[in-house]
Amino acid sequence: MTLLPRGPVMLDVAGIELTLKDRERLAHPSVGGVILFARNYASPPQLSLLTDAILALRDPPLLIAVDHEGGRVQRFRDGFTELPPMRTLGQRWDHDARQATDEAERCGRVIASELAAHGVDFSFTPVLDLDYGQSSVIGGRAFHRDPAAVAKLAGALCRGLRACGMAAVGKHFPGHGFVSADSHNETPVDERALAQLERDDLVPFAALIGDGLEGIMPAHVVYPAIDPRPAGYSDVWLRTILRERMRFDGMIFSDDLSMAGAGGAGDVVARADAALAAGCDMVLVCNDAPATDLLLSRWRPAPGRDLARRAARMERRR
Numbered sequence: 001m002t003l004l005p006r007g008p009v010m011l012d013v014a015g016i017e018l019t020l021k022d023r024e025r026l027a028h029p030s031v032g033g034v035i036l037f038a039r040n041y042a043s044p045p046q047l048s049l050l051t052d053a054i055l056a057l058r059d060p061p062l063l064i065a066v067d068h069e070g071g072r073v074q075r076f077r078d079g080f081t082e083l084p085p086m087r088t089l090g091q092r093w094d095h096d097a098r099q100a101t102d103e104a105e106r107c108g109r110v111i112a113s114e115l116a117a118h119g120v121d122f123s124f125t126p127v128l129d130l131d132y133g134q135s136s137v138i139g140g141r142a143f144h145r146d147p148a149a150v151a152k153l154a155g156a157l158c159r160g161l162r163a164c165g166m167a168a169v170g171k172h173f174p175g176h177g178f179v180s181a182d183s184h185n186e187t188p189v190d191e192r193a194l195a196q197l198e199r200d201d202l203v204p205f206a207a208l209i210g211d212g213l214e215g216i217m218p219a220h221v222v223y224p225a226i227d228p229r230p231a232g233y234s235d236v237w238l239r240t241i242l243r244e245r246m247r248f249d250g251m252i253f254s255d256d257l258s259m260a261g262a263g264g265a266g267d268v269v270a271r272a273d274a275a276l277a278a279g280c281d282m283v284l285v286c287n288d289a290p291a292t293d294l295l296l297s298r299w300r301p302a303p304g305r306d307l308a309r310r311a312a313r314m315e316r317r318r
Contacts, residue, residue: 001059006032006311008276008301010065010253010284011292016042018053026057028296032282032311033063036120037075044079044118051119063314065169068111068123071140076118081110086127089153090144097149101156104143108160108168116165116316124217124253125161126154128170128204129177138177147203154204155211165317169215169253170208173242174231175201176219187230187264188221197223206246214313215251216242218280220259229278230264233271238279251310254280258288268295281307 010033013022025031034054041047055061066075071085089107093100111123128150129135131142143153158168174197179188205216218232227236232254242248254275257268266274268291272283281304285292 001056002027003059004029005303005308006058006060006062008032008280008282008304008307009272009295009299010035010063010282012037012286013040013050013054014289016040016046017050023057025292025296026054026062030296030299030301031062032307033065035124035284035286036064036066037286038077041076047076047118047120055119060312061315063311064119064121065314066115066120066123067125068115068120069125069127069141070107070111073141076114080114083107083110085140086143086153087131087140090131090142090149093144093149093153097152101152104153104156105160105163108157108162109164110160111157112161112164112166112316121316122161122167122169122215122314124169124171124215126157126168126170127172128154128208129172129175130201130204132177134180135177136180142177147200151204151207155208158208158211158213167214167314167316168208169217169251170205170213171217172219172221172255173205173216174219174223174237176221177201179221188219190221190223191225192223193225194223197226202246209246209248209250213248213250215253216248217253217255218242220255229274232280233264233274233278235278243279249306249310251282251314252280254283256284256286258286258291268292269298272299272301276301276304281310 007030009030070083089100127141129138129142131145143150161168179190220230222230227234231237257271275283
C-alpha cells in the first residue's frame with residue numbers, strides 16, 4: 001500500500017476488475033477517488049473484490065463513489081434492493097407526508113447499508129432539483145416541485161444515510177430542474193434572477209446545509225443574471241454564494257467534466273483548472289480514457305487547503 005495524500009481527481013475504471021492501466025492511473029498523486037458505473041458490477045461478491053482492490057492501493061484509501069439514487073439512476077441492481085424513483089416519494093407526500101418521510105429515511109438506510117457492505121463510501125445523492133416538469137434529464141429523479149417538500153424528503157433520506165454511516169451529496173446546485181436542455185449534451189441556460197432562485201431552488205440546499213450536508217455537486221448550467229459562467233466554473237456561485245452566504249463547508253465535487261455542458265472552458269485541463277479555481281475540491285472525469293490520461297499527464301493542481309479534511313468526512317464509517 002502506497003502512502004499518498006488524496007488528490008483532487010475522481011475517475012472511473014474499465015470493468016469488473018482492475019486492469020494494469022487502471023492501477024497506474026489510480027496510483028497517480030492527482031487522483032483521490034473512483035466513481036463506479038453499471039459496467040463495474042456483476043454481482044455483490046465481485047463488487048466487494050473490486051472495492052477491496054481499490055482500497056488496498058493507497059493510504060489514505062481512495063474514495064469510492066457511485067450514482068445510486070433509485071429509479072433509472074441505480075448502477076447496481078441484481079443482488080441490491082430496487083429503489084423507487086424519488087418522484088414516487090413526492091407523490092406519496094401529497095397524500096401522507098409522514099409516511100413519505102419515513103419511506104425516504106428507509107431508502108437512505110437501504111442505500112447506505114448495501115453500498116457500505118460492499119466497500120463503497122458514498123452515493124451522489126440526494127437530488128435536490130425541483131420538479132418543474134420540463135427537464136428530461138432530471139424528471140422522476142426529483143422529489144417534488146415544492147422546495148419545502150424536497151427539503152423534508154431529502155433531509156429524511158440523509159438521516160437514513162447517516163444512520164448507517166454514510167455521507168450525502170446534494171445535487172445539482174443551485175438547481176437543474178427548471179431548464180429543459182440536458183447538460184450531458186449542451187450547456188443549459190436558466191434566465192431567472194437570484195431572488196427567484198433563493199425563493200425556490202436554493203431552499204432545499206440551505207435546509208440540508210443547516211443539517212450538516214457533507215457534499216454538494218454544482219450544475220453545468222449557466223445562470224446569466226448571476227454569472228456568465230456555468231455554476232461549476234463560477235466563484236460567484238461556489239465561493240461567494242455557497243461558501244460565504246450559505247456557509248457550506250463540505251466537499252464540492254464538479255459534475256463530470258466530460259459532459260458537453262462543461263465544454264465551454266476548453267480541453268479537460270482547462271476545465272479542471274476552471275473548476276478548481278471556482279471552488280471545487282474534487283473534479284470528475286468519466287467515460288473518457290484519453291481525457292483522463294491527458295489530465296493526469298498535464299495537470300498540476302495546487303493542493304487544496306481543505307481537501308484532506310473535507311474528503312475525510314466523505315468516508316463511510318469503517
